[in-house]
Amino acid sequence: MRIKRAAVLTSALALSGCEISIFDPKGTIAAQDAQILVDSLAIMLAIVIPTLIAIVAFAWWYRAGNTRARYRPDFEYSGQIELVVWSIPALTVLLLAGVIWVGSHDLDPGAPIKGAGKPLTIQVVSLDWKWLFLYPDQKLASVNELVAPVGTPLRLELTSGSVMTAFFVPQWGSMIYTMNGMTSRLNLRADKAGDYYGEASQISGDGFADMHFKARAVSADDFAKWTQSAAGVPFDAAAYKELAKQGLANPALRPLAAPDLFSDIVTQKLPPGPGPKPSLRPPSVVN
Amino acid sequence: MLGKLTWDAIPFDQPIPLAAGAVVALAVLAVLIYITVKGWVPYLWREWITSVDHKRIGVMYVALAILMLMRGFIDAVMMRTQQAVAFRSNGYLPPEHFNQIFSAHGTIMIFFGAMPFMIGLMNFVVPLQLGVRDVAFPTLNSVSFWLTASGALLVNLSLVVGEFSRTGWLPFPPLSEMTYSPGVGVDYYCWALQISGVGTVLTGVNFVTTILKIRAPGMTYMRMPIFCWTALAANLLIVAAFPVLTATLAMLLLDRYLGFHFFTNTGGGNMMMFMNLIWAWGHPEVYILILPAFGVFSCVVPTFSGKPVFGYRSMVMATMAICLIAFMVWLHHFFTMGAGGDVNAIFGTMSAIIAVPTGVKIFNWLFTMYGGRVRFTVPMIWSVAFMITFTVGGLTGVLLAVPPADFMLHNSMFLVAHFHNVIVGGTVFGALAGMTYWFPKAFGFRLHEGWGRWSAYFTIAGFYVVFMPLYVVGLEGMTRRLQHYDVGAWRPWMMVSVFGVLLALVGIVLEIVTIYVSIRDRESLRDEVGDPWDGRTLEWSTASPPPEYNFAVLPHVDHEEYYWRIKQAAARSETLPEEPHYVDIEMPRNSATGFVAAFFATVMGFALIWHIWWMVGVAFVGAYATFVAFAWRDHEEHVIPAETVARNDHARRAARAKALKAYSPR
Numbered sequence: 001m002r003i004k005r006a007a008v009l010t011s012a013l014a015l016s017g018c019e020i021s022i023f024d025p026k027g028t029i030a031a032q033d034a035q036i037l038v039d040s041l042a043i044m045l046a047i048v049i050p051t052l053i054a055i056v057a058f059a060w061w062y063r064a065g066n067t068r069a070r071y072r073p074d075f076e077y078s079g080q081i082e083l084v085v086w087s088i089p090a091l092t093v094l095l096l097a098g099v100i101w102v103g104s105h106d107l108d109p110g111a112p113i114k115g116a117g118k119p120l121t122i123q124v125v126s127l128d129w130k131w132l133f134l135y136p137d138q139k140l141a142s143v144n145e146l147v148a149p150v151g152t153p154l155r156l157e158l159t160s161g162s163v164m165t166a167f168f169v170p171q172w173g174s175m176i177y178t179m180n181g182m183t184s185r186l187n188l189r190a191d192k193a194g195d196y197y198g199e200a201s202q203i204s205g206d207g208f209a210d211m212h213f214k215a216r217a218v219s220a221d222d223f224a225k226w227t228q229s230a231a232g233v234p235f236d237a238a239a240y241k242e243l244a245k246q247g248l249a250n251p252a253l254r255p256l257a258a259p260d261l262f263s264d265i266v267t268q269k270l271p272p273g274p275g276p277k278p279s280l281r282p283p284s285v286v287n
Numbered sequence: 288m289l290g291k292l293t294w295d296a297i298p299f300d301q302p303i304p305l306a307a308g309a310v311v312a313l314a315v316l317a318v319l320i321y322i323t324v325k326g327w328v329p330y331l332w333r334e335w336i337t338s339v340d341h342k343r344i345g346v347m348y349v350a351l352a353i354l355m356l357m358r359g360f361i362d363a364v365m366m367r368t369q370q371a372v373a374f375r376s377n378g379y380l381p382p383e384h385f386n387q388i389f390s391a392h393g394t395i396m397i398f399f400g401a402m403p404f405m406i407g408l409m410n411f412v413v414p415l416q417l418g419v420r421d422v423a424f425p426t427l428n429s430v431s432f433w434l435t436a437s438g439a440l441l442v443n444l445s446l447v448v449g450e451f452s453r454t455g456w457l458p459f460p461p462l463s464e465m466t467y468s469p470g471v472g473v474d475y476y477c478w479a480l481q482i483s484g485v486g487t488v489l490t491g492v493n494f495v496t497t498i499l500k501i502r503a504p505g506m507t508y509m510r511m512p513i514f515c516w517t518a519l520a521a522n523l524l525i526v527a528a529f530p531v532l533t534a535t536l537a538m539l540l541l542d543r544y545l546g547f548h549f550f551t552n553t554g555g556g557n558m559m560m561f562m563n564l565i566w567a568w569g570h571p572e573v574y575i576l577i578l579p580a581f582g583v584f585s586c587v588v589p590t591f592s593g594k595p596v597f598g599y600r601s602m603v604m605a606t607m608a609i610c611l612i613a614f615m616v617w618l619h620h621f622f623t624m625g626a627g628g629d630v631n632a633i634f635g636t637m638s639a640i641i642a643v644p645t646g647v648k649i650f651n652w653l654f655t656m657y658g659g660r661v662r663f664t665v666p667m668i669w670s671v672a673f674m675i676t677f678t679v680g681g682l683t684g685v686l687l688a689v690p691p692a693d694f695m696l697h698n699s700m701f702l703v704a705h706f707h708n709v710i711v712g713g714t715v716f717g718a719l720a721g722m723t724y725w726f727p728k729a730f731g732f733r734l735h736e737g738w739g740r741w742s743a744y745f746t747i748a749g750f751y752v753v754f755m756p757l758y759v760v761g762l763e764g765m766t767r768r769l770q771h772y773d774v775g776a777w778r779p780w781m782m783v784s785v786f787g788v789l790l791a792l793v794g795i796v797l798e799i800v801t802i803y804v805s806i807r808d809r810e811s812l813r814d815e816v817g818d819p820w821d822g823r824t825l826e827w828s829t830a831s832p833p834p835e836y837n838f839a840v841l842p843h844v845d846h847e848e849y850y851w852r853i854k855q856a857a858a859r860s861e862t863l864p865e866e867p868h869y870v871d872i873e874m875p876r877n878s879a880t881g882f883v884a885a886f887f888a889t890v891m892g893f894a895l896i897w898h899i900w901w902m903v904g905v906a907f908v909g910a911y912a913t914f915v916a917f918a919w920r921d922h923e924e925h926v927i928p929a930e931t932v933a934r935n936d937h938a939r940r941a942a943r944a945k946a947l948k949a950y951s952p953r
């Protein structure tokens with residue numbers, strides 16, 4: 001494990017050149033998510049900023065030492081103020097509820113999105129502590145590297161080969177849980193070529209911090225070239241079982257030899273990963 | 288003989304926890320020896336450990352909470368420093384240790400810091416504000432406290448014997464199942480919370496009964512101080528929500544101990560069920576934490592503004608609305624499960640709706656200050672800081688309740704910033720405001736203003752410097768619970784954040800100094816009269832500290848602002864109300880039940896964690912026998928003769944009469 005760690009570190013260094021901020025979206029879903037975030041923030045700031053100012057102003061003006069402030073020790077009720085006090089937050093929330101309602105439906109992760117060309121299906125498997133990306137149509141199995149053509153709708157089917165975690169590429173948009181025995185669906189589209197940061201966003205054990213991956217958006221030509229570059233022993237059930245053991249892994253692209261691998265994982269024909277060996281205090285994974 | 292327990296359980300190879308554990312153990316031992324040598328044991332046993340007086344129990348709850356908040360803060364220091372140094376390196380905490388720290392931090396802060404603090408304040412204040420002598424079930428109250436302490440002890444024991452959970456403050460399966468967490472960590476977590484959870488439910492039952500059934504004559508619901516309303520709401524939430532937690536953890540334990548398949552990957556288990564159950568408890572829980580704090584501010588702001596709380600009825604309505612809606616929003620904690628547009632939209636909208644009563648409360652405190660004469664004492668500084676901070680935290684909460692925004696921010700540092708923004712800025716500020724406000728009532732002298740003020744400034748500044756950067760890195764895609772990272776953009780913010788920890792540390796040290804200085808100078812800070820802040824509610828009508836029986840005679844409440852009005856009337860006429868007729872008072876006798884039962888519960892928890900089955904049996908029989916012994920006792924009460932009551936009350940009246948001359952009525 002220690003030896004592997006050194007290799008992984010170098011690949012992680014390469015990764016850190018990736019972009020990441022969610023206010024710099026590079027995919028349609030990320031852009032829309034961010035837009036809704038900004039809109040909701042704006043709606044709320046419209047009432048929150050005056051409130052904050054009023055808190056400071058009232059506290060200051062009505063300080064005990066201020067002789068110019070009028071003391072009204074019996075001012076404890078006012079119908080008009082009560083009305084305003086209830087209706088302002090209520091109206092704000094009404095507006096926000098509209099955003100919530102429309103946004104939840106438009107940006108439902110399962111909802112298909114448009115784009116150039118035929119949608120590309122990618123099957124995502126989270127493992128302890130690496131990501132396996134299967135391209136059933138291209139017959140590819142990629143570890144810790146997700147490559148997608150720019151502009152093509154991506155139809156992601158996700159599951160977990162061990163514990164529950166979440167798949168997230170901040171600049172492409174919406175995260176989603178991965179769970180063993182189940183398939184989650186997520187539709188994304190990368191709109192600009194580049195290397196992006198992908199991560200697991202739900203604690204999954206000791207190797208969690210290393211469970212990130214490179215998400216590459218490339219041109220159609222480059223994608224075609226990439227699909228040709230698969231090398232090494234074909235990836236099959238035996239290879240999967242080996243990969244499913246706890247530990248870290250370097251990016252690798254291999255031809256996929258088992259076309260039903262994903263459904264075998266979901267249906268548990270291939271059992272979930274074994275976890276650590278039983279012991280009181282398991283030894284360090286990463287030194 | 289000792290189940291899974293062997294010498295391997297002690298982390299001889301890990302210097303940090305071992306040293307930390309040793310230091311704590313030595314400190315505890317030193318304190319115990321000191322107490323014994325000084326001959327304080329009988330006093331402590333008689334006056335505190337076996338006390339069933341709600342005031343004493345309240346003080347013990349707060350003391351436990353402060354201790355645990357400090358333990359949790361040490362965890363926080365370790366996490367922040369680790370993330371400050373673990374950039375392109377492993378830092379100094381390996382993952383299996385780091386993961387224990389964030390799990391212990393959250394567990395300790397929520398269950399043994401924030402909650403006991405709030406329950407402690409409720410214990411101390413609610414009967415006094417209701418104008419009664421005690422809670423409905425005094426001995427049960429003591430049992431609640433000691434069971435909470437038992438849970439806290441188990442969690443801290445895991446530092447040296449075995450390990451703590453590494454799955455976060457909520458043990459999400461399947462990670463927390465035997466397959467993926469074969470150690471005893473999750474068992475420590477579960478049993479500690481099962482034991483303290485019993486205590487919490489009993490507290491809930493106790494306080495709901497007290498507030499609904501035991502109030503001073505004339506104290507109708509609409510005359511109760513807001514703090515009692517928020518206490519009622521919080522305890523209703525406890526009664527309704529905590530059994531859900533207990534059941535959920537019981538199912539997880541069945542999975543782990545007996546091979547059941549509630550939440551496992553295989554055998555038909557379903558982790559989504561756990562998510563739903565735990566958050567069906569979890570969201571009400573956050574309101575259990577915040578509602579009592581709202582109550583504190585509803586006492587502090589009126590007192591120091593010299594006005595009644597603005598919009599009393601609105602406040603009550605808002606409180607009860609929150610209490611109800613708190614059960615209808617749980618799914619906002621897992622929008623990213625992919626439940627579909629309709630489900631997410633409904634829960635998102637409900638979550639936004641809960642912000643309405645919350646906003647109303649902020650506005651009502653605002654208008655309580657309006658037209659007032661605001662005295663910026665330490666509790667008031669906390670209150671204003673709260674109003675500002677909590678408004679920001681509420682905003683980010685509602686932002687997270689917008690599903691598409693949450694798809695980007697779920698489990699990120701932004702989320703971490705949100706909940707610290709509301710829990711520190713709400714619950715902790717409220718706890719400190721409440722502690723400073725009621726300290727003179729509990730001990731008969733005020734806390735030093737000057738030191739307390741600086742403590743508040745540093746703590747508040749520390750809070751902002753620690754957590755505002757976390758919002759930023761959250762927006763930059765940083766997820767929570769990273770033991771190390773390689774993204775350069777996050778680094779500067781982590782450095783700023785760790786600097787904030789330093790400020791907060793100064794704040795905490797100053798708070799300790801405040802307490803030390805106040806004890807040293809207690810004569811000059813003495814509260815002779817029992818009403819040091821010109822208060823408005825009943826607790827300020829009795830002496831500081833109050834006698835065991837709270838009130839010489841129970842007040843006859845005829846108005847929402849009853850005490851304020853008799854105070855003004857007395858000041859105007861320059862005479863105290865007529866001397867009442869004193870009678871004998873019966874008070875419950877002390878009982879060791881709580882302490883002894885909790886002792887057995889601790890042993891049982893420990894034995895269950897380590898699979899020492901014979902010890903489980905012995906401890907269970909012991910705990911049961913304790914209850915039987917308690918149920919069998921004949922003398923339940925002792926009598927305080929009328930002469931004693933009269934003597935005490937004469938002293939109180941004399942002090943009041945003297946103070947009356949200096950008091951100018953409003």
Ligand code: HEM
Nearest residue numbers: 573577619620638642681684685687688697698706709710
């Ligand atoms: C204005 C009302 C509030 C709203 C709308 C709100 C909304 C939310 C949402 C949507 C989440 C989940 C975010 C996610 O996991 O992606 C969340 C998390 C959380 N909130 Fe709030 N919140 C509010 C107030 C509070 C208060 C008053 C507290 C406690 C005093 C609180 C404590 C927490 C905690 C502890 C979590 C995180 C739990 C975890 O994942 O570990 N919130 N809040």
Ligand SMILES: [Cu+2]
Nearest residue numbers: 570573619620
């Ligand atoms: Cu919630």
